[in-house]
Amino acid sequence: MPQYLSTRDADFEARFQALLSAKREDSPDVDQIVADIIADVRARGDAAVLELTARFDRLDMSADQIRFSDAEIDAACADVSPEDRDALELAAERIRAYHARQMPEDASWTDDVGAMLGWRWTPVSAAGLYVPGGLATYPSSVLMNAIPAKVAGVARLAMVVPTPDGAINPLVLMAARLSGVDEVYRIGGAQAVAALAYGTETIAPVDKITGPGNAFVAAAKRRVFGKVGIDMIAGPSEILVIADKDNDPDWIALDLLSQAEHDESAQSLLITDDADFGRAVADAVDKRLETLERRAIAGPSWRDFGAIITVADMAEAVVLSDRIAPEHLELCVADADALAGQVTHAGAIFIGGWTPEAIGDYIGGPNHVLPTARSARFSSGLSVMDFVKRTTLARMTPEALAAIGPSAARLAQSESLEAHGLSVLARLERLNRT
């Protein structure tokens, strides 16, 4: 049974705080193991990667088998049903169209003193994409990570995916091909992250690594950060649905369960202005849980971290929502557009009852890699921006330097940085002499 809270209760604030700060994840401390793995891969390259893959993935191979050949990918793609292929293609096309609009623009202008100022965006040269293997191999994650990189113009996109006992989901390779991934390697874990960051005889190093993974992968990404860029370290997924009574309780129940079925640590929250509707949704969840395939995961998630919060009105709902800063926010209310406009902190908003969150996971267009654990207060979902970087530009003319240089020299002096000031003054002296 989920928790029931109401803003009318005297203990609401304390219980809401507890809900916000609930620790939903126990990260095992694997940092030393990961440090050793990275050092081993740096020292021994392919040999270390092969040994670790044999040990963890029970897969014996030689160095020339680390990379999937084109023929292997062709064969896997041929195994994909036409229906699955069509669905992946539609998803890829819609994700590409959405992300193409995110490309930032270069700028340059001449200001009032005649200085040219501006900036230029360039893609990261090489990126690595981590794709989990085994149970949670999601072709949709390949699309969501790879397409923004390719839209950004990343020339070389290398993907790693572990294949425990040699098993691979053909849809994952199909998604890689549709996204334009350039290289696919059958390795995973911290050893794959180390290989991407530092390179081996077989794998050239990349500049940035993105993609989800288990505790070992997360620890490895933290460790190689600085040598390469990384995306966020994602926590367990979460959804907040704000719904009024004019909704089908079963629809809302399914939306809550589609988050809960990801992970026992996932969190599904409902805010409603109608307590009876809240109870009807809870009943619908229970009914669906009787038959849901992943009830062994969704059940504990809903029981341990689910909550139904009754509020006086939707204004109150927005205030609570911003405090939660949810990864996914679904607005099933009368004027959903207006409510969306009032929200400040959320990774993604799904507006209106015809927009179940699952649409965003697969095919809507926006990215499904989103800030978790309240980090939507200060960060954004994955986008083209994660694969580009900005170089700022400045060009002074002698006149521009004459206009603003003396102030720079003055500030340099105030900071006791004499050479800074002299580098400006030496040039100004030449101007004064002529």
Add this chain to the structure above:
Amino acid sequence: MPQYLSTRDADFEARFQALLSAKREDSPDVDQIVADIIADVRARGDAAVLELTARFDRLDMSADQIRFSDAEIDAACADVSPEDRDALELAAERIRAYHARQMPEDASWTDDVGAMLGWRWTPVSAAGLYVPGGLATYPSSVLMNAIPAKVAGVARLAMVVPTPDGAINPLVLMAARLSGVDEVYRIGGAQAVAALAYGTETIAPVDKITGPGNAFVAAAKRRVFGKVGIDMIAGPSEILVIADKDNDPDWIALDLLSQAEHDESAQSLLITDDADFGRAVADAVDKRLETLERRAIAGPSWRDFGAIITVADMAEAVVLSDRIAPEHLELCVADADALAGQVTHAGAIFIGGWTPEAIGDYIGGPNHVLPTARSARFSSGLSVMDFVKRTTLARMTPEALAAIGPSAARLAQSESLEAHGLSVLARLERLNRT
């Protein structure tokens, strides 16, 4: 004496690699000390902050003195000379004008199936700015961090600056006032970072912390990351000057020294297509080092990490520059604009001999917080983007869901996420019934 390299030498590649991978910084391992300080501040709030400030900054005060009063800031501003004030005001104005152009735009559109898609940018609600105290108190750093936050629309900007023995640089408080900083606290070190991240009785918590600091501050920022956002952890500064022989060797020498004087770990590199010019610059550096105020810092930096690289032509220079991915790149060559257009990896480019890097440190307009240690390959300097976050938006109509929902359901099935599929199918069933 700096190193001399030439691309013509047989051992060039090995020596260039050594230059790229030279470890310029020894970070003391302060992680456990910092963990204890953060835990103490979380547990005891102001009391812990006051004790630690008494111990590390030799400053005894009560909780109500932690924050600078308006009267204290007024008094400090009155101490600033009119010349310094004018210089700071011009810098603030130019930095504000540059960053105002960085504000990203919201977008929304209706696609071919009738779905509304888009995104909206919102500012971080509260940001904290760390400003180092003591020797390296740079008012320019206050401007460079605070102005982008305020341009982004951050409502609450809290600044911390340690005041060892009670000493404060009035220019730092003046810069805070000019930038619109809302609160200034006279604390520093890991305890200040902890106070900003978790809050105390006196200091409300923030959502994002930026600004440079020593090893303790850097370790504290790493530790609170996740609870709050942080900017990059900057390494020692560096400059690469590409110059042909038609330059005054003394100008180039001063540009190299203006980096070297920051820090013994700073790195100043010159690439030129004229070996004689390279030697002339080295002579000019030596001459300036005889009298430079900070020669005890700039000398060792130039001796230990400086290098002069001779290349066959400017095309070779650009290739090397991209491998270095310098924080600051100065192009003092005939067609500097064209060369700038060929560069892929650099934090900031200073184009032409009339644009000494020091202009960018103070008054050009672009930010001086830039990616160090080759991270320009995958990251950008500080900007308005660091203080905003994007919420993606999607709204389906029944028709849009009918068009793309089946593909989402198909993909959900392929990923064995039944509730995801059902959340779409339940809605499609309603459509089919009507």
